[in-house]
Amino acid sequence: MIQRERLIEEFMELVRVDSETGDEAAISEVLKAKFGAFGLTVEEDEAAQATGHGANNLFVTLPASEGVFGPTIFFTSHMDTVRPGKGIQPRLDGDGYLRSDGTTILGSDDKAGLAAMLEALRVLKETGARHGEVQFVITVGEESGLAGARALDRSKLRAEFGYALDSNGEIGGIATSAPxxxxxxxxxxxxxxxxxxxxxxxxxxxxxxxxxxxxxxxxxxxxxxxxxxxxxxxxxxxxxxxxxxxxxxxxxxxxxxxxxxxxxxxxxxxxxxxxxxxxxxxxxxxxxxPSYKHSDDSPVVQAAAEAIRAIGLQPRTFPSGGGSDANIFNGFGVPTVNLAIGYEHIHTTKEQLKADDLVRTAELVKAIIERAASR
CATH class of the missing domain: 3.30.70.360 (Alpha-Beta Plaits)
Incomplete structure (x- = not known):
């Protein structure tokens, strides 16, 4: 029920908004409007003051459906991109890949995660699917040493466990550890x-x-x-x-x-x-x-694995060699793993993303939310 063309168009809309790390003000306003259009309250912390970046971290909460008492989960993506990320001109090529015009990055790191969140949320609203409480945490300054997450107001995070949509690799990959x-x-x-x-x-x-x-x-x-x-x-x-x-x-x-x-x-x-x-x-x-490590039988991993199988893929766990906002959330005591969302050649002007993987990421977000409601 994910609408492919709508999702691709929203992704392209997001990457056209300049948001190099440190200059997140414009994309923050776009995201607040988009989440607000669902009737959801968007909270902010004071990360901009602490980091000197262009915006605060955003906290969006989707209340649980009536009668659903499952765990509160969260998804996180960052709103900033690396350079060169101004004037991005995205396109969908004949081979099914989304790319820039070659003079900039594409920005799928991490606007693919943002677009997938928004589409999954839109489909949940359209179908009336039952779900538990879900938080969407959008950070600034991830590309500047996780600056936004490091300054995040922990008191605004209510989730029991969650998922960063911010790893390369084929859909189905779960980064269960990172240094x-x-x-x-x-x-x-x-x-x-x-x-x-x-x-x-x-x-x-x-x-x-x-x-x-x-x-x-x-x-x-x-x-x-x-x-x-x-x-x-x-x-x-x-x-x-x-x-x-x-x-x-x-x-x-x-x-x-x-x-x-x-x-x-x-x-x-x-x-x-x-x-x-x-x-x-x-x-x-x-x-x-800090580092983090989760076993394959931990609840946060099992919930993701079940959802991956539900969309017809095979889950696989792997150790990451890099850091992400997932490290910070684990340091806060909230079990978090980083999910592969398919982007390739990130941080270069050759960055690309299969449109099919963008769709699968949105399907995966929706599947995790639905399965968390039944746990």
């Missing part, structure tokens, strides 16, 4: 000197930082842990021994203890290299979000 992440900043301080006259009096911060990197365990540490140096800054004129360098890095792990050990290993590498050369090194680590 926590720490951002790492390492400052190395050496001593300047003239590189041609008296270089022996200097201590090159670049050289020390390079030695530190060489001593760090990086890349794939084990099946649960990764680490990466993303930026190396320092120096200026070639005739000056560089006296300061900056490393920006990250570490991720599904196991908090392993994450702490990785951070400590990077700290020791930096400090030992600094000590060897008579320099100084300072490492600061900031935990952005």
């Amino acid at each position: 926590g992440q720490a951002k790492i900043r390492i400052e190395v301080t050496g001593r300047s000197a003239h590189a041609g006259v008296n270089p022996e009096d200097g201590i090159s911060a670049i050289q020390v930082a390079s030695k530190a990197i060489a001593r760090m365990p990086l890349g794939r540490i084990d099946h649960e842990t990764t680490a990466n140096i993303g930026r190396f800054e320092g120096g200026g004129a070639t005739n000056v021994v560089c006296d300061s360098a900056l490393l920006l890095a990250e570490a991720r792990s599904a196991d908090r203890a392993k994450l702490e050990r990785q951070i400590e290993a990077m700290r020791q590498a930096a400090e030992s290299a600094a000590a060897e050369f008579g320099a100084a090194a300072k490492l600061e680590a900031t935990h952005l979000y």
Whole structure:
């Protein structure tokens, strides 16, 4: 009962609204109007003030049908996109894929999730299908390190468990685990000197930082842990021994203890290299979000698996290597998994989405809502 053409048109309407992360004001107003048109109250928190982003997080509640007392569930998608995301011109190509004109991203990450929510809600209203209470939580700043979710007002979230519509992969995939992440900043301080006259009096911060990197365990540490140096800054004129360098890095792990050990290993590498050369090194680590892990027989996973089978697909669980708003909701104590919704090549101008997968995502949202009412 999902109306394909209507859904595709709404998706295209949403992606045409500029909403690069940090500039969410326009898309927020569109979403408030769309959810409000169903007669639902849209609440906001104060995330904009906390994050500096263009809008607040939105909380929309669909009251339960009379006589339905099942669990309250929620769905979440984010309203922001990555860059370049201004002036998106979506199209449906002959091979069944939705794409941009190639000069921008498409924005299916995560407006496919938003469109699927709206279509599922519209069909529920049209058919009068019985359902329990459902919350739709729309966040800002997901593409800016989960900024909106991190600033979310937990008191407005009433759901017992829920689903993020924000993973790549074929429909039917359920990301049952994801790592926590720490951002790492390492400052190395050496001593300047003239590189041609008296270089022996200097201590090159670049050289020390390079030695530190060489001593760090990086890349794939084990099946649960990764680490990466993303930026190396320092120096200026070639005739000056560089006296300061900056490393920006990250570490991720599904196991908090392993994450702490990785951070400590990077700290020791930096400090030992600094000590060897008579320099100084300072490492600061900031935990952005926690890890999560759910077993295949947990209620949140089982409800999704039942709904996936109901729409004629096979459920499959997998571990994610990246973070999403699902990490934050799990950190709030609300069991949440991330559902694959089919988008491909996200964060690039080659981004694409099968129209059939957009339809299946809406079918899946509707199926989860209906099955939650009968649990």
